[in-house]
Amino acid sequence: MWLDEGWIEEDWVHRMQSPNQDARPMGTRIDTLVIHSISLPERGRDASVVSDLFLNRLDCHSHPAYFELLGLHVSSHFLIDRDGSVTQFVSCEKRAWHAGISAAMDRSNFNHFSIGVELLGDVYTPFELAQYASLKKLVRTLQARYPLKYAMAHSEIAPTRKTDPGPFFDWKGLRKSNTYDIQIDGA
Known part of the structure; x- marks a missing residue:
């Protein structure tokens, strides 16, 4: 079930509202999913x-790896933990600050028209089966409300800056082979 404000109202989605968001440009068609990985500190x-x-x-002073994050304001719509638990941080109707400077397929500013999904992990380690199961469930839920057509890696829209979700992310079952087009196995 969805709340009108773009929040998923289901027992499998935890909600924590990030202040790092703003309005999408008026009339924006939300058609792209951007897949990220994140780990703090590294690994x-x-x-x-x-x-x-x-x-x-x-607390950016609590670990040396966090110093570079001082003053950084970022967010994603969703985070999928290693156990498959899902947290929503930004309404899908709003623009989360996850893609940064981005361009691909003759489009730029992916924050405008995408939904950002972070998977807890890194570019060195395979993701968990529970994360893939939750991601597929999330995508099906999102497709019931938004005309999602594409699934792209952060590295595909910001190749000079980003490497995530990395070589261990398995696209099979999420998008058609050799395309960005979403195709969920069994759907």
Whole structure:
């Protein structure tokens, strides 16, 4: 079930509202899913640290790797933990600040028309089956409300800046082979 404001109202989605969001440009068609991976510090597995980053609560002096995050304001619509649990940080009707400077397929500013999904993990390690199961469930839920057509890696829209979700992310079952077109197995 959806709330009119773009929040998923289901028991499998936890809600924590990030202040790092703003309005999408009027009339924007939300048709793209951007897949990310995140770990803080590198190779970290604590989702609460990522939540703190998205909620502007991260103590950037608590770890040397966090110094570069001082003053950074970022968010994503969703975070999928290693156990498959899903947290929504930004209404899908709003623009989350996840893609940064981005361009692909003759389009730019992917934050405008995309939904950002972070998977807890890194570019060095395979993702968990529970994460893929939750991602597919999330995509089906999103497709019931939005005309999602494409699924793209952060590295595909910002190749000079980003490498995530990395070589261990398995696109099979999420998009058609050799395309960006979403295709969920069994759907």
